[in-house]
Amino acid sequence: MEKNDLFDDYLLGRMSEMDRIQFEKKLAGDKVFEEELQLHRSMARQIEEHEENHIRTYLQALGYNRNAKLKIRTIAIAALSIAAAFVFIFNFLSNNKNNHEQIAFSTEKPSYIEAYFTAPTNYLTAETRGTFANSEIETALSLYDKKEYAKARELFERLLKEDAVDYNTRFYAASTLLLLGERSESSRVFEAIEYEDGYFKSQIKFYLALIYLDSGKRSQSISKLNEVVALDSMFHIEALKILNSLESEQ
Amino acid sequence: MNKQKIIEELQAGNQEGLTFIYQRYAGEFIGFVSKKYRIDRDQARDFYIESIIEFRRNVVNGKLLELKSSLKTYLFTIGRNQILNYLRDNKLTYVEEMKDNLNHSDTSHQIVMEKEERMKAVQIIFQQLPENCYKLLKLFYFDHMNTKQIQIQMNYQNEQTVRTRKYKCSQKLKQLFVEQNVMDY
Numbered sequence: 001m002e003k004n005d006l007f008d009d010y011l012l013g014r015m016s017e018m019d020r021i022q023f024e025k026k027l028a029g030d031k032v033f034e035e036e037l038q039l040h041r042s043m044a045r046q047i048e049e050h051e052e053n054h055i056r057t058y059l060q061a062l063g064y065n066r067n068a069k070l071k072i073r074t075i076a077i078a079a080l081s082i083a084a085a086f087v088f089i090f091n092f093l094s095n096n097k098n099n100h101e102q103i104a105f106s107t108e109k110p111s112y113i114e115a116y117f118t119a120p121t122n123y124l125t126a127e128t129r130g131t132f133a134n135s136e137i138e139t140a141l142s143l144y145d146k147k148e149y150a151k152a153r154e155l156f157e158r159l160l161k162e163d164a165v166d167y168n169t170r171f172y173a174a175s176t177l178l179l180l181g182e183r184s185e186s187s188r189v190f191e192a193i194e195y196e197d198g199y200f201k202s203q204i205k206f207y208l209a210l211i212y213l214d215s216g217k218r219s220q221s222i223s224k225l226n227e228v229v230a231l232d233s234m235f236h237i238e239a240l241k242i243l244n245s246l247e248s249e250q
Numbered sequence: 251m252n253k254q255k256i257i258e259e260l261q262a263g264n265q266e267g268l269t270f271i272y273q274r275y276a277g278e279f280i281g282f283v284s285k286k287y288r289i290d291r292d293q294a295r296d297f298y299i300e301s302i303i304e305f306r307r308n309v310v311n312g313k314l315l316e317l318k319s320s321l322k323t324y325l326f327t328i329g330r331n332q333i334l335n336y337l338r339d340n341k342l343t344y345v346e347e348m349k350d351n352l353n354h355s356d357t358s359h360q361i362v363m364e365k366e367e368r369m370k371a372v373q374i375i376f377q378q379l380p381e382n383c384y385k386l387l388k389l390f391y392f393d394h395m396n397t398k399q400i401q402i403q404m405n406y407q408n409e410q411t412v413r414t415r416k417y418k419c420s421q422k423l424k425q426l427f428v429e430q431n432v433m434d435y
Contacts, residue, residue, distance in 0.1 A: 039428070050376060059272050
C-alpha cells in the first residue's frame with residue numbers, strides 16, 4: 001500500500017485496531033515518518049479549511065430575512081433606478097464631451113488584476129504536451145518559470161502566430177501577456193481557448209473577469225464571475241468576493 | 251426537501267442542500283439566539299453558518315447517517331453549544347486579561363492577521379495547481395468521496411487513474427506547502 005493511502009486511512013480512522021497500533025509504533029520510532037504524516041495532515045486540513053471558508057462566503061452572500069426586506073428593497077431599487085435615469089439623462093444632455101474624462105476616472109480605480117492575479121505555476125512537461133512538444137515551447141515555458149516574461153513573450157508570440165501551440169501552452173502565453181500588462185492581447189488569447197476542454201476552464205474565466213473589470217467592462221465581467229461561481233471551482237470564493245464588492249458599490 | 255434528501259445532497263457535495271438549510275431556519279435562528287443570548291444579529295448569523303458547517307462535517311465524515319431529531323432541533327442544539335462555548339471562552343479571556351494585565355486584544359488581532367495571511371498564501375498555492383488536481387483532492391479530502399465516486403464524477407477511465415493522479419497531485423501540493431512554508435499544524 002502506498003504511504004499516502006496509509007496516512008489517509010489513519011487520519012480518516014479507517015484502520016483496523018491492529019494496523020493502527022502497528023502504525024503508531026512506527027510513528028513513535030521514526031521521526032521522518034512522523035514529519036511526513038504531519039505534512040499530509042496539514043495538506044488535508046488546509047483543503048478542508050479552504051472549502052469551509054468557501055461555504056461561509058457563499059452563505060453570507062445569501063443574506064437572510066429576504067421576504068421581510070423585499071418590499072423596502074423593491075421601493076429602494078425603484079427610487080434608485082429613477083434617480084439614476086435622471087442623472088444619466090442630465091449627463092447625456094449637458095456633458096456629451098466627457099468620454100475621455102470617464103476613461104481617466106476608470107484608471108483611478110484599484111486594479112483587480114493586481115489584487116487577484118498571481119502567475120500560475122507551470123506543470124507542463126514535454127510528455128504532457130505529446131505531439132505539441134517542441135524545443136521552442138520548452139524554452140518559452142522555461143523562461144516563464146524563471147519569470148523572464150519579456151523574453152518568454154517573444155517566443156510565445158511567434159509560436160501563437162504559427163498556431164503551433166496547444167491549449168495549455170496558450171494558457172501560459174496569455175498569462176505571460178497579462179503579467180506584462182498587455183490586457184487586450186492577453187484577453188484575446190484567453191477568449192480563444194475559453195470554451196475548449198482543458199484544465200484551466202474556470203481560471204481562464206476568472207482572469208477574463210479581472211481583465212474586463214480593469215477595462216471598465218463591468219457587465220461582461222459580472223457575467224464571467226457568475227460563470228466562475230457556477231463552475232464551483234477554487235476561484236469561487238474570490239469571484240463571490242468581487243461580486244459582493246461590486247454589488248455594494250452600486 | 252425532507253431531512254434524508256438533505257443528507258444525501260450534502261453527501262453528494264451539492265450546494266442546494268446548504269442553501270435550503272440556510273434559508274429554511276436563518277430568520278428563526280437569528281431572531282431567537284440574538285434575543286436569548288444578547289448577541290447582535292450578525293454574530294447570530296455567523297453562529298448559524300457555523301452550525302450548518304458542523305452539520306455538513308458530521309454528514310460527510312459519516313458520523314451522521316440519519317437524523318433522529320428534526321433538522322431544526324439539531325441545528326439549534328449545535329448553535330446553542332457553540333454560543334455557550336464562545337461566551338465561556340470570552341469570559342475566560344476577560345478574566346485572564348484582568349489578572350495579567352496583558353494586552354490580549356493586540357495578541358488576538360495578531361493571530362487573526364496571521365491566520366488571514368496564511369489563508370491567502372494557501373489560496374495562492376491552490377490557484378497554482380492545475381484545476382483538476384485541486385478538484386480531485388477536494389472531492390477526496392473535503393467531500394470524503396471514495397475513488398469510485400471520484401472516477402465517476404471526474405470522468406476518469408478507472409480507479410487506478412484516480413489513485414495515480416491523487417498521489418501526484420498531493421505530492422505536488424505538499425511540495426508547494428514546504429517551499430512556501432505555509433504549514434500550520
